[in-house]
Structure formats: structure tokens, C-alpha cells
Amino acid sequence: MNLTLDRISSVPLYAQIHGEIRRQIEANQLRAGAAVPSERELAEICKVSRMTARQALNALKNEGFVYQERGIGTFVAKRKLDVHTRNLIGFTEEMRGRGLTPSTKILLARREKAAQEVAQELGIETEDEVFHFQRLRLADDSPLAFEDAFLPVKHFPDLDTKNLENESLYKILETDYGVAMRRAEEILEATCASKEIARALAIKPKSALLIVHRVVFSESNLAVESVRTFYRADRYRATFVLTKNAV
Amino acid sequence: MNLTLDRISSVPLYAQIHGEIRRQIEANQLRAGAAVPSERELAEICKVSRMTARQALNALKNEGFVYQERGIGTFVAKRKLDVHTRNLIGFTEEMRGRGLTPSTKILLARREKAAQEVAQELGIETEDEVFHFQRLRLADDSPLAFEDAFLPVKHFPDLDTKNLENESLYKILETDYGVAMRRAEEILEATCASKEIARALAIKPKSALLIVHRVVFSESNLAVESVRTFYRADRYRATFVLTKNAV
DNA sequence: ATGACTTGGTGGACTAGACCACTTATAGAA
DNA sequence: TTCTATAAGTGGTCTAGTCCACCAAGTCAT
Known part of the structure; x- marks a missing residue:
């Protein structure tokens, strides 16, 4: 997991983390079932507080890209249906x-x-x-x-x-x-x-x-x-x- | 805005706040366009930290019940279509x-x-x-x-x-x-x-x-x-x- | 061998602050 | 009167912690 953040950018840190992990999932570099760094690990890797790392993972969870299990960790979710997330796009x-x-x-x-x-x-x-x-x-x-x-x-x-x-x-x-x-x-x-x-x-x-x-x-x-x-x-x-x- | 939280309950505080405001919106006690207490006000009313109040409002925003404008405040969103939020229910x-x-x-x-x-x-x-x-x-x-x-x-x-x-x-x-x-x-x-x-x-x-x-x-x-x-x-x-x- | 206990890691919830960009209203200067 | 600077309030972001419930794996006594 390599993650470099641009701290000058106007893009929030959590959005940068979210975007990078999402990109890796969509590029299949992170495969279904694979573990994503834990909230504390991710915070350590990115040199941000845990709440910021958590916000990034939370967004991924809400989009259905990952799921979290208490006591276990965070993992990449399997897509069963051929879902092109119908986000708010034209x-x-x-x-x-x-x-x-x-x-x-x-x-x-x-x-x-x-x-x-x-x-x-x-x-x-x-x-x-x-x-x-x-x-x-x-x-x-x-x-x-x-x-x-x-x-x-x-x-x-x-x-x-x-x-x-x-x-x-x-x-x-x-x-x-x-x-x-x-x-x-x-x-x-x-x-x-x-x-x-x-x-x-x-x-x-x-x-x-x-x-x-x-x-x-x-x-x-x-x-x-x-x-x-x-x-x-x-x-x-x-x-x-x-x-x-x-x- | 009256809001009493049960601090003994296993229901998280943010969920209690979220549920109560949602109930008031659905019961039309909070009408479309009406202002919802600001994050800091809500935190003060409920005696919780701002982050907790914010989490409740964030959920309402994601569900489309309220919208937020920076520098202005939080308001009840108008429903244009007859939308019974199709949540994950049976x-x-x-x-x-x-x-x-x-x-x-x-x-x-x-x-x-x-x-x-x-x-x-x-x-x-x-x-x-x-x-x-x-x-x-x-x-x-x-x-x-x-x-x-x-x-x-x-x-x-x-x-x-x-x-x-x-x-x-x-x-x-x-x-x-x-x-x-x-x-x-x-x-x-x-x-x-x-x-x-x-x-x-x-x-x-x-x-x-x-x-x-x-x-x-x-x-x-x-x-x-x-x-x-x-x-x-x-x-x-x-x-x-x-x-x-x-x- | 089996079962109970401890230890370390995980996510969930929460706190009490901080700084920023933005808006609005107001008070003071032109 | 009109413009401008200021102050107060808002949401957006972020920090550095805390405590809890839960899980896995290893340890230790039976």
C-alpha cells in the first residue's frame, strides 16, 4: 500500500485517500476479499489522524467498495452484479x-x-x-x-x-x-x-x-x-x- | 427544538439525534426550507461534541432530508418527487x-x-x-x-x-x-x-x-x-x- | 488434549479542541 | 448616503486522544 498525499492541494486529505484506494480497487490492484489497511495503520501510513483515515474508509463503505468487521478489519467487497455504481452523473x-x-x-x-x-x-x-x-x-x-x-x-x-x-x-x-x-x-x-x-x-x-x-x-x-x-x-x-x- | 437523549441506551447518540430530527421532518414539524440547528447549536442542545452532532446531520444529508450551505446553515430539503426513500428494506x-x-x-x-x-x-x-x-x-x-x-x-x-x-x-x-x-x-x-x-x-x-x-x-x-x-x-x-x- | 485466560489488534463511538473559507449583518469612515 | 472593514456565525477539515465491544491467537493450568 503506497499512498502519497498532497498536503498543499485543496483536495481534502480524506478525499485523496478515498480516491487512491478506490482507484486501486477499480484497477484490481486490490482484489475482492483482500484486506485494506486498518484505520490505525492507514492513519500511520498517511500521517493523518485516525478520524481522517476513518472518513475515507467510511465513504468507501457507503459506496459498497469495502466492508468492515469489528475486531477483524476492513476488506474489499466482492461485486456480484455487474454494478456500475450509478452515482449522480450525467x-x-x-x-x-x-x-x-x-x-x-x-x-x-x-x-x-x-x-x-x-x-x-x-x-x-x-x-x-x-x-x-x-x-x-x-x-x-x-x-x-x-x-x-x-x-x-x-x-x-x-x-x-x-x-x-x-x-x-x-x-x-x-x-x-x-x-x-x-x-x-x-x-x-x-x-x-x-x-x-x-x-x-x-x-x-x-x-x-x-x-x-x-x-x-x-x-x-x-x-x-x-x-x-x-x-x-x-x-x-x-x-x-x-x-x-x-x- | 427539544431533544432528549438516552445516554444509557445502546443506541449511539448520533443515531438518536438523527432519528429524532428525521422523525420531526417526516411528521412535518420541521417544514421544507426551515432551518435546523447549526452543528454547534445542536452540540450545545444535546450536550455532545460537535463531531457527534455533525455525524447525525451528515446522515440526514446523505439521505436527502437536509442540505447544508457553508457560512449559512442547515435546512430541511424540499421533496419534489414523491420519494419514499427506497432504503434497504423488505x-x-x-x-x-x-x-x-x-x-x-x-x-x-x-x-x-x-x-x-x-x-x-x-x-x-x-x-x-x-x-x-x-x-x-x-x-x-x-x-x-x-x-x-x-x-x-x-x-x-x-x-x-x-x-x-x-x-x-x-x-x-x-x-x-x-x-x-x-x-x-x-x-x-x-x-x-x-x-x-x-x-x-x-x-x-x-x-x-x-x-x-x-x-x-x-x-x-x-x-x-x-x-x-x-x-x-x-x-x-x-x-x-x-x-x-x-x- | 482441552478449556480458560490473557494479550494485542480491530472497528465503533465520542470528546474537546483547532484552523480555514465563507456569509451576513453591523458599525464606522468617507 | 454609500462604501468598507470588522466581528460573529456557519459548515469543512483535521488533530490527538479516550473508552468500549469484539475477535483471534497464544499461553497456561487442568
Whole structure:
């Protein structure tokens, strides 16, 4: 276990430790079942206090990368299902993580008055304007999902002039508007494809679709986006890791 | 904000604080947007150190109940979607949380040799035995889901003699075998109902179904259960809260 | 050989501080 | 009146400990 920390960096020490161990697990340098340094050992290695080392291990535990047993130690957890931790990331990052090449075709991009449901989800008034984007999402140049997204105009002026086809939306929000994502609420449901969506996704009508309805919140708890994504069920499965007592 | 802690109890102080604030939020005594006591205030109120108060607030933040802004304070988060936090709970608890009355009809309960996929998911050998349960799950006496579950025999001897129709499986595992759930991996996908499942769920063939494939792990990282649940899409939607940096 | 006890290591909980970057309100100077 | 510096409060990070329950392995007496 070699771990060198950058004490000048603005990245917190616990985040550096967490990131390095996670990287080693994902690179299979630390294999499933292998012991991770104990909290005291890790603190000694990194020259930090035990609480800091503990914070790093705790994050790994909450993400399902390791498990801890009192009196025994900390170990790398086995992944049983093919879980690409569905963290709070955008389509672009998710597809790259799965080893696919994402691309996007914009079908609609306009401003409009917020419909009541959308206004309520975004915490704005119905007379407020929203950007309405409809996008066809492709993976390796083949249709994967149809997306219907709404964002409040007042927080993101000129968003419609940005390069949405090639840049990740979440990255634009962060770099151009300084708004970082922090939390999302999701509802997943199954349905059968309507004729319009079936045509857009190049599948037969009544094929199964997975609908992911997501409302995304920023660090300061602004509702940033309300989006419904209609995934082709034959090409997409959503994966999650649940933990009890995420303390 | 009144908060009385039981210092004799084996429940950790941070968990008591967390539970009490969560209860107040869920009972709407703390409304969306309302300020929660600051970390230092909370520590003062409860006569604990700031780190302990912080741990309680951190858990609430990770669950999406509150958000924190540096320099400002801690506030109750608005729920936009109708999110019943899909924590790591069983069918029985989940339905009760949604205000429905759960019931179960056992269609199959037997021991068998583990199929290869199941053995791999549970981390056992193919010659090992598993319990194989098929259950029809009802909510308010109407079919909601069909469930196909596998559990390793060696960890739960005589499980098939327990009262599975009326008791929560997870509760039995905890009280009778001392095995508490800690983590689960889930894959969600959409499909169309086969004839058999359609008949069991009293829907038309080719209706949409939501399949939740879950592998559950105990505190000591034993794979405890591998289960596929086929939900009627017209009666069930899965909800999640995602957070970035669950530290 | 077997069983009881000790020892050292582990994670879990908790304390009482520290410094930092950030925000807001306020008091004083222009 | 307007601007600016300051002070107080907030969450974020970090330290250097403490005590506890638990587990494994070795020791020692039976």
C-alpha cells in the first residue's frame, strides 16, 4: 500500500485517500476479499489522524467498495452484479464508464413557459420560463434513449447557445455557471413504447421501455433540472447500490 | 427544538439525534426550507461534541432530508418527487411505509441445488443447496409483484419451517439467525409480461413489468439473498435518492 | 488434549479542541 | 448616503486522544 498525499492541494486529505484506494480497487490492484489497511495503520501510513483515515474508509463503505468487521478489519467487497455504481452523473459520463461512446442528437431546444408539474418540480412559478430540450441519446451510434428535459431559464441565461451536442450538460453547468450537482431524486418505472418514441428509438411499438424521472439539485439545493429519460429496455438496465445506515 | 437523549441506551447518540430530527421532518414539524440547528447549536442542545452532532446531520444529508450551505446553515430539503426513500428494506416494510397492507402467498418453497448463476451471485458452490421461494406479493389484497428468491441453506437451517407468509423475511433473518442486512446491489430493467407471470399478476400478457434484481449482503458481507421481483408497472414505481460524495 | 485466560489488534463511538473559507449583518469612515 | 472593514456565525477539515465491544491467537493450568 503506497499512498502519497498532497498536503498543499485543496483536495481534502480524506478525499485523496478515498480516491487512491478506490482507484486501486477499480484497477484490481486490490482484489475482492483482500484486506485494506486498518484505520490505525492507514492513519500511520498517511500521517493523518485516525478520524481522517476513518472518513475515507467510511465513504468507501457507503459506496459498497469495502466492508468492515469489528475486531477483524476492513476488506474489499466482492461485486456480484455487474454494478456500475450509478452515482449522480450525467449520460455522457455514465456511457463512458460503461465503455460506450455517447453521442447526442438534439430534437428540440426552445424556451417556453413552465407547465404546472414542471414548475412545481423546479420550485418556480408557472409564468417563469424554462428551457425545454428533447434529445436522442445514442451509444456507439445506435439509439439508446429519448430524453425530455426542463431547466429554469433564470439560473442559466444563454444556456441554449452552448454546445449541447458535444459537451456534457452537467459539465457546462459547472464550468460556465458554477453550479455543481449534489443530489437527485429518481423514480423508475416500466412502460410500453408509444408509436412516436418507438420510431425515435428505432424499435417496435409496445416494446418495453424503462422511464427514469429525475430531479437534480445543486449544492445550494436549487432544483436544476427535471428530466424524463425513456431507455430502450433491451439496451439499458439501471444499477444501484443501497446501503443501510449511511452514516 | 427539544431533544432528549438516552445516554444509557445502546443506541449511539448520533443515531438518536438523527432519528429524532428525521422523525420531526417526516411528521412535518420541521417544514421544507426551515432551518435546523447549526452543528454547534445542536452540540450545545444535546450536550455532545460537535463531531457527534455533525455525524447525525451528515446522515440526514446523505439521505436527502437536509442540505447544508457553508457560512449559512442547515435546512430541511424540499421533496419534489414523491420519494419514499427506497432504503434497504423488505417488501413488507416498504408497503407499510407507503400506507398499503402487504400480504404474501407462497407459490413455491423448496430446497434445490444452486443453479450456476445463483451460486455465483451468492458466492457458494453449485453443489450447495439453496432455498428457492416463489411468492406472490399483494398490496391491499391485489397482486403487485411476483418474486423469485434464493437463499443459501447452510446459513439459514430450517428457514423453510418459519412463518414466511406473515412475517417479514428480513426480520426473521435478523431475529432468528442474527443476520442483519447492510448492503444491496440492484439492477432494474423493464420487460413485457410472459403469459405465466401475467396470469399470476392478473394482467394482460405483454403488459409492462419492472424487474428488480437484488443481491443482499449482511453486515459481515455474506451474500444472503438473490431475488428477482417482477412488479406490475401500473402499480409500482421504484424511487431513489442519489447523492454525490457520500462522505 | 482441552478449556480458560490473557494479550494485542480491530472497528465503533465520542470528546474537546483547532484552523480555514465563507456569509451576513453591523458599525464606522468617507 | 454609500462604501468598507470588522466581528460573529456557519459548515469543512483535521488533530490527538479516550473508552468500549469484539475477535483471534497464544499461553497456561487442568
